[in-house]
Amino acid sequence: MKRIGVLASGRGSNLQALIDSWQQGKLGGELVAVGSDQEGAFALKRAQAAGIPFQVFPLSKYSSRREQEKGLLAWLKEQNVELLVLAGYMRILSKEFLQELKIPVLNIHPSLLPAFPGLAAQKQALEYGVKVSGCTVHFVDEGLDSGPIILQGAVPVLPGDTVESLSERILQVEHQIYPEAVRLVASELVKVNGRQVINLEKKPQDNLGE
DSSP states (O other), rough: OOEEEEOOOOOOOHHHHHHHHHHTTTTTEEEEEEEEEEOOOOHHHHHTTOOEEEOOOGGGGGSSHHHHHHHHHHHHHHHTEEEEEEESOOOOOOOOHHHHOSSSSEEEEESSSTTSSOHHHHHHHHTTTOSEEHHHHHEOOOSOOSEEEEEEEEEEEOOTTOOHHHHHHHHHHHHHHHHHHHHHHHHTOOEEETTTTEETTTTGGGGGGO
């Protein structure tokens, strides 16, 4: 089973979904480390409650962003992390960090990529007037929310939706598809062919819609 690390900056609701899946034996790997750049992140309390080793890497304790990443990188390697999952981690990982880490990194974004990358995706969707939004689990590459897509979940945009109401509905779907995407990658049940991520559990024709 792959050793899975998680980075989170805030309340960690996606981390909790991963913890729940792991405790039910459905994650396809072992949660072995939770890191954060915020000392007050509630995600750390979730890690502590689940008995997962955690560490904080506040930028204020380092001379530069690069030194912070070096500390984080060294810790992840000490924990023998084989798959890194971003769960509301609010810093973009540098090209150097990704190149030195040399393991798959996953992220979840609250839109149907490639639509509305970056910050405030739900606000972007509402302002554009889309009828369907959702969330995307993707591999992290050196671009912004641009890596190959693993899973997506669609959410209708309802009349009168606010950023808050749409965000909450998207978050519920995130909690469903993120553990499943982690399971697929941790269990080596996906193959990446260029931009195509092929689910090896499905027949070839079943992958056409993903």
